[in-house]
Amino acid sequence: MKLSTKGRYAVTAMMDLAINDRNGPVTLAEISSCQGISLSYLEQLFAKLRKVGLVEGVRGPGGGYRLGKPVDKVTIAEIILAVDESIDSTQCQGTEDCHAGDRCMTHQLWEDLSFRLYEFLNGITLSDFIKRPEVKRVSVDQGSTSNHINKMFQPVTGSH
Amino acid sequence: MKLSTKGRYAVTAMMDLAINDRNGPVTLAEISSCQGISLSYLEQLFAKLRKVGLVEGVRGPGGGYRLGKPVDKVTIAEIILAVDESIDSTQCQGTEDCHAGDRCMTHQLWEDLSFRLYEFLNGITLSDFIKRPEVKRVSVDQGSTSNHINKMFQPVTGSH
DNA sequence: CTATTCCCGAGTGAATCACTAGGTATTAGT
DNA sequence: ACTAATACCTAGTGATTCACTCGGGAATAG
Numbered sequence: 001m002k003l004s005t006k007g008r009y010a011v012t013a014m015m016d017l018a019i020n021d022r023n024g025p026v027t028l029a030e031i032s033s034c035q036g037i038s039l040s041y042l043e044q045l046f047a048k049l050r051k052v053g054l055v056e057g058v059r060g061p062g063g064g065y066r067l068g069k070p071v072d073k074v075t076i077a078e079i080i081l082a083v084d085e086s087i088d089s090t091q092c093q094g095t096e097d098c099h100a101g102d103r104c105m106t107h108q109l110w111e112d113l114s115f116r117l118y119e120f121l122n123g124i125t126l127s128d129f130i131k132r133p134e135v136k137r138v139s140v141d142q143g144s145t146s147n148h149i150n151k152m153f154q155p156v157t158g159s160h
Numbered sequence: 161m162k163l164s165t166k167g168r169y170a171v172t173a174m175m176d177l178a179i180n181d182r183n184g185p186v187t188l189a190e191i192s193s194c195q196g197i198s199l200s201y202l203e204q205l206f207a208k209l210r211k212v213g214l215v216e217g218v219r220g221p222g223g224g225y226r227l228g229k230p231v232d233k234v235t236i237a238e239i240i241l242a243v244d245e246s247i248d249s250t251q252c253q254g255t256e257d258c259h260a261g262d263r264c265m266t267h268q269l270w271e272d273l274s275f276r277l278y279e280f281l282n283g284i285t286l287s288d289f290i291k292r293p294e295v296k297r298v299s300v301d302q303g304s305t306s307n308h309i310n311k312m313f314q315p316v317t318g319s320h
Numbered sequence: 321c322t323a324t325t326c327c328c329g330a331g332t333g334a335a336t337c338a339c340t341a342g343g344t345a346t347t348a349g350t
Numbered sequence: 351a352c353t354a355a356t357a358c359c360t361a362g363t364g365a366t367t368c369a370c371t372c373g374g375g376a377a378t379a380g
Contacts, residue, residue, distance in 0.1 A: 004337085011273070016266055041337090057358075106172040107172070113289075201371095203328085220323095
């Protein structure tokens with residue numbers, strides 16, 4: 001689960017597609033000029049997105065890209081995994097007898113954390129963003145219909 | 161909020177410190193041989209961690225590194241931010257009149273997501289890991305004392 | 321004094337990032 | 351049939367970052 005600028009480009013581009021879904025395909029030229037990313041670089045990113053079925057291209061004039069799945073099925077984790085390939089957890093992983101014996105359970109702990117992070121990002125879909133189109137920074141409308149998201153805005157109470 | 165192998169090194173090293181907290185300082189040589197990371201590279205990482213007060217060094221024989229704060233005050237987000245400096249959200253950010261007008265709210269949406277991710281990682285502390293030392297993959301003990309963590313293992317129900 | 325540790329800076333090959341350049345394939349409009 | 355618009359594909363490139371080596375210091379326990 002890596003996360004870098006490349007992943008950001010992919011996610012924001014996918015958001016763009018999700019927002020303008022009903023108006024037909026979105027061209028890369030639009031996204032490029034709008035987001036200030038190179039066209040050819042976008043093409044490379046979309047090649048990866050297309051390979052895993054997250055988007056589908058429409059050729060010819062009036063063409064562009066459409067989402068390959070319904071907005072509520074596309075998760076942030078998928079998008080990031082498609083372009084920012086995962087971190088290599090090599091390093092004596094599996095064979096945990098690396099040293100003093102009782103140390104070095106950190107691999108396990110990291111995988112725990114990594115899994116949690118994945119679950120978190122896999123619980124957020126594109127629809128969670130386009131649902132509140134102009135509503136900038138929603139302010140905790142209780143009893144929400146969009147489940148599990150607003151939890152993130154809540155407590156953390158104990159720690160800071 | 162970037163996340164790469166570098167951040168993983170820092171997090172696992174900090175976990176190591178947290179686990180062996182009571183046995184005096186931990187040397188970089190130990191972490192190095194245990195985790196298969198170069199000693200000098202570790203030194204560079206720990207220089208950054210020291211700069212923000214996450215660790216403190218003890219010189220001389222028997223020295224090493226100690227946590228700079230109580231384990232329950234050190235969050236994953238802090239560690240990652242200390243070594244993996246944040247993603248540049250440049251690109252027409254602020255001036256959102258980049259194109260057709262009603263498009264391009266994606267910056268805002270990205271910042272939303274980025275903030276959520278930060279909150280998530282800032283809600284996990286080192287103590288959440290060392291609390292269950294040998295307990296591999298805890299299985300949802302309800303009514304937990306360690307609040308907000310086990311929520312992550314729960315629903316996501318709707319999406320997949 | 322000496323060995324052990326942290327501390328510091330400079331340099332290096334490899335990989336990745338974001339991009340440029342130059343194509344080909346498909347299709348809507350005329 | 352022609353043209354323009356679009357997706358699609360491959361190769362290369364400078365800049366940056368990654369993970370590392372090397373060569374030193376500075377502090378301190380024994």
